[in-house]
Amino acid sequence: MSRWTLEVQDDASHRPVEVQLPSHLDAYLPRADVRYTLRTEVPREALPGLEASLVIPHFEGLTELRVDGQLATAVQVEPIEAYRHAGPHVWHLPPRPEGDGPVRLELRVEHRWTQSAWMGTVPQLHPAQRPGAHALAIVVVNDFGAVxxxxxxxxxxxxxxxxxxxxxxxxxxxxFSVQLLSAAYYPLHVSGYSQIGVGAYDTLLVAILLALALFAAVRFSHLEFGDVLGRLRTWPWSIAAGLTAGGQHRSALAHPRRRQGRRRVPRRGGGLPGGAGHSPDASPRAPPRRGGVPGPVAGAGLHRGLRWCGVVRPG
Structure with a gap:
């Protein structure tokens, strides 16, 4: 399902536009916290049986799904979602009434940072309890690999x-220890648990720590291999290190949460990582915990990966 209609909510100046996924949707969205909607229709005969799931293998925006106006149930709800989602999105489609008309699918996204506009994978329909090989591969790499x-x-x-x-x-x-300990924050960022305590500033923090790891690597190489490096021309390596650090800084500036604190964003609900404050028929949900997660971060990431692979039950 690659063809969708994009519409920005609460923006009268924005007109619906047809988009082709995968795509970066930045050009259609304002540089501010907004909600946008992606809509499409699917013929009923194209659905994989009575019990089906919609899967987005990788998308870091807070999203909820509605099927013919009815809120769908998310298979996995992540404990930490201050402003972004980590891992695949999977929803069970609710029971569909009989008829021959198409099924209307609607994705409602909270645009809270740059990559919540980056739909890098195409939403897919799968039989229930089968998220697909693409989603499972991402879980293995991002969860088990991060741990x-x-x-x-x-x-x-x-x-x-x-x-x-x-x-x-x-x-x-x-x-050497400074290099490794600084770089250890990157897999934590990939897992999503870096949002604990710092919220939307975790992307800026990972850019700073990766630049520190690069600097520490240069210092370690100079101390351990100074005799060899002294006979080489060091200015090309210095320029390369500066450009890499500058690129990390630019990446951090490209992912801010715009106008943070100036606009109240409704809390999400309905057991989904999408906003329910703007939806009167969505069930309320307790605000996400930001002070900690059950158990060590590594154990939580490993447990999430096992849940995705079906080894343990969600709970």
Whole structure:
């Protein structure tokens, strides 16, 4: 389902426009917190059986689905969604009345940061309980991969710091630990749990820490391999490091939550990661917890991956 109609809510100057997914929708949206809607129609004979699911393999916007005006149930509800979603979106389509007309699908998205306009994958219809190989591959890489890489970075970084504390003359180990511990924040950002405590500023924080990791890598290389590097022309490497750090800074500036704190965004509800404050028939939901998650972050990410793969039950 690649053809959709985009409409910005509460904006009389915006006219509905046809879009082809996958696509970046930035050109059609204002640089502010808004809600937008994607609509399409599907012939009933195209649905995969009586029980079907709509799957978006990867999209980081807070979204809810309505089928013929009825709110669909999200399969997985993430515990931390301050301003963005991590992982696939999967909804069970509600029972459909008999008839020969098309089924109307409506995605309502809270546009809270730049990538909530980046629909990089096409929504797909699958039989219920089968999210598809594309979505499962993303879960394996983003959840299990994030847990494994963060655990390895924290372990090796902590051991390197311990070596430096045991012998202060080994300064290279200090910079090596700074590099690894700073880079460990990136898999946390991918998992979505970096929103804990800092909310929408986690993208800026990951850009700063990655730049710090790059600087620490240069210092470590200089200390450990200074004799070899001294015989090389170092200015090309210095320019490359500066351009990389500048690119990270530019990436952070490209993903702010615009006008944060100046506009009240209704809380989401209905058990979905989409806004219910603007929907009178959506059931209320407790605000997302921002002070912590059940258990360590790594354990929560691993448990989420196992839920997606069907090894454990949602709960």
């Amino acid at each position: 494994a890489s963060m655990a390895a970075l924290l372990l090796i970084g902590s051991m390197s710091l311990w070596v430096f504390l045991a012998d202060r003359s080994r300064r290279g180990y200090l910079w």
